[in-house]
Amino acid sequence: MSDFDLIGHDDVADLARGAAVLGTGGGGDPYIGRVMAEQAIRRHGPVRVVQLADVPDDALVVPVGMMGAPAVMVEKLPAGHEPARAVAALAEVLGRTPTHVACVEAGGVNSMIPITAAAELGLPLIDGDGMGRAFPELQMMLPTLEGVAATPMALTDEKGNSLVLRTVDNRWGERLARPATVEMGASAATAIYPMDGAQAKRGLVPGTLGVARDLGARLARARREHADPVAEAVAALGGFELLRGKVVDVSRRTTGGFVRGRAGLEGTGEWAGHTLALGFQNEHLVAERDGAVVASTPDLICVLDAETGEPVTTEAMRYGFRVAVLGIPCHPRWRTDEGLDLVGPRYFGYDHDFVPVERLV
């Protein structure tokens, strides 16, 4: 994606659409983030994009995102400056000015928030992110595997409060930041995992913003030309179609603030006669076709509206939806033992080991 060096106003919609797919059912509706990013670019000009390989080793890279409930974010909209204030609050305790902004995750609303921060702060944005997808908890970042600490981290709300945390490890960061976010009204901006350029090159997934932008553009074109958006997504992401069909059953329950659920699908067309069960916790985590696992976390399981190619979030998943389910290989470092400890099927309570999607289908 070497041609990708600037995010202009007209790139945002494509990027948001592609990032929603990479959100694998979670990460929140990027619509609010999209409108904010477009406004920030209108006000401050396009955002400069830097490829990960071009980041100097002594750079100070700060990933940025929102923490909280996506369902709250669509109602209580941000004041607008929270992400930039979070970066500023972190810079203050670090005693250094950040040189680059990055995305904590490539999926959903968090692909958009760093654009607003970069535009407002006049900093370049790294084409890459900390997950190559979306995950629900803050320690679930690839830099964790490189020994990068999540803290010091800053949380800011729309009222002007800011909070800086220093914790003994990244899971403690999650434990302390989560209730603080709720007290702030269940929606806060965060600047987190400050790292130098060398750590960023080892820890972040390169090129994900470019992938999201290209995917979004392909989906938009497919829709305009009445082509098959699902085939476009498979081609763009190098994945596999696991099933096309109808949602015939959805059940959900909440445990500890996280929604766990299961959706049953029945195949249609060339998939007629097959069934697929999706397990999700904010994101889609496991897909079983005809009773056998065909894809599981940390590989990406993306659910798209079969007609429009619009991604279907786990919250929106409803009886009667006509969808296609894709399985896409994740970044190879998630597939290491340490990676699977953090985000493998067993961490989420499933009783089976991870097997790469390309070997299962």
Added chain:
Amino acid sequence: MHIGIDVGGTNTDAVLMEGTSVVASVKRSTTADVTSGIVDALAGLAAEQRFDPKAVQAVMIGTTHFTNAVVSGDGLARTGVLRLGLPAGAGIPPMSDWPDHLADAIGRHVHQAHGGHEFDGRAISDLRPAELRRIAAELGEAGVRTVAITSVFSPVTAEAEIAAAEIIAAELPHVKVSLSHELGRIGLLERENATIVNAALLDVAEHATEAFRRALAGSGIDAPLYLSQNDGTLMDIDYARDYPVATFASGPTNSMRGAALLSGLSDCLVVDVGGTTADIGVLVGGFPRPAGAEVEIGGVRTNFRMPDVVAIGIGGGSLVHTGNGPLRVGPGSVGHRLTSEARVFGGGTLTATDLAVAAGIARIGDPALVADLDPALVRDGLEHIARRIAETADTMRTSAEPLPMVLVGGGSVLVPGALPGFETVLRPEHASVANAIGAAIAQVGGEVDRIYSLGGRDRGAVLDEARQEAAQRAVVAGARPASVRVVEVDEVPIAYLPGDSVRVRVKAVGDLELNTVGQEVGAS
């Protein structure tokens, strides 16, 4: 007895109903003033079946009038927009994503003020009366006729919205106000947009409801008048004057509900074949299955619940392409010019209707004009139509269980009585006026949509509370208490909130309580 009327862009249909039986039905042209088209249709009903206008107990109207006003931008009021929630929301001011022509049509009188709530009802900031009085003064200067007020999390608590409305009303006594908690669900921008559109329509609504009233009075009918809403329930005319957006997309809902009555089925596929498209939807428990995604109206994002309908480009006026390549029907159509351009009417264009006439399954126009058509072409064309409809209908099914199909609409003759994969295909009597019938049989409803924090409370008790509130709202809206039942309970746990938070949506509906005078007449 009661009367259902569908005021569409082209036709005004009317039906006279006795209970759930159709006594008479007519189709007339819609007129620019709306009133005379309705008067004409009512006269047509009387010509078909004499009835005493005084014995009419209720009139229900389904209309696209308000949707059309938004799409065209005609007659919209200059509207002030006020959002409560600062400092939240400053990042995305109201109307940020509106199309220019519509934003210009209502002006850009946008203000944000303090107030509003968190997800759990805590205040984000306190309301500042002086700030609101200053905004009111500016809106007064700008000459707004209406004001739309939206507060953050007003579906959880409407306190801030109501308090602000009192201040605005005291400062600007002649201005009409729309409040968002009465119009929409969680999702600030979508609810705010619906509220602004509603406020902008208040003038149009006043004129249109007056036109409806005049039409009835001119026909000697003195019965309560209702308008149908997008969810298949009714609102009385006074409510419609204040909440015109609630009529949006009532058309597909009415035709599906009409199909349910005519066929006697509550769970079925409904295929409404018009001149240009076939609209396919699903009835579940007598109500259309709602669509999941956001719906744009005139380019504005809203979160109305619309029926889940898939349209394919096949209707009575669809063009039949016989050139090189395989035979195709649609999506192009001669539309309302069918009676001049189709072959059976002496025109030169081969349409789907011509195929049906040539095959002897439809009787309109002059069959002699299509007698020369190749029987193989006729057969292939009709098979193509049947296959396309069957394929699309199949994707709307949610289980392998056999699901009957009901055909309605003027173009339903194109579809044969047997379709691959569908055991039962019905084309009931009066199918061409299913819209008006759907309006006539609409019920009244009440809805609750709120985030509950279970926090140790029993989930069943919370759901019961929501059910009772929805039922109570249906009764307040005019439902006969004994007939009220809960038709929909949707419970979605919310991620990243403490105390097992859950968003609960409950809808209750009941039969309209016909007025006592009417009941006496009906019983005599």
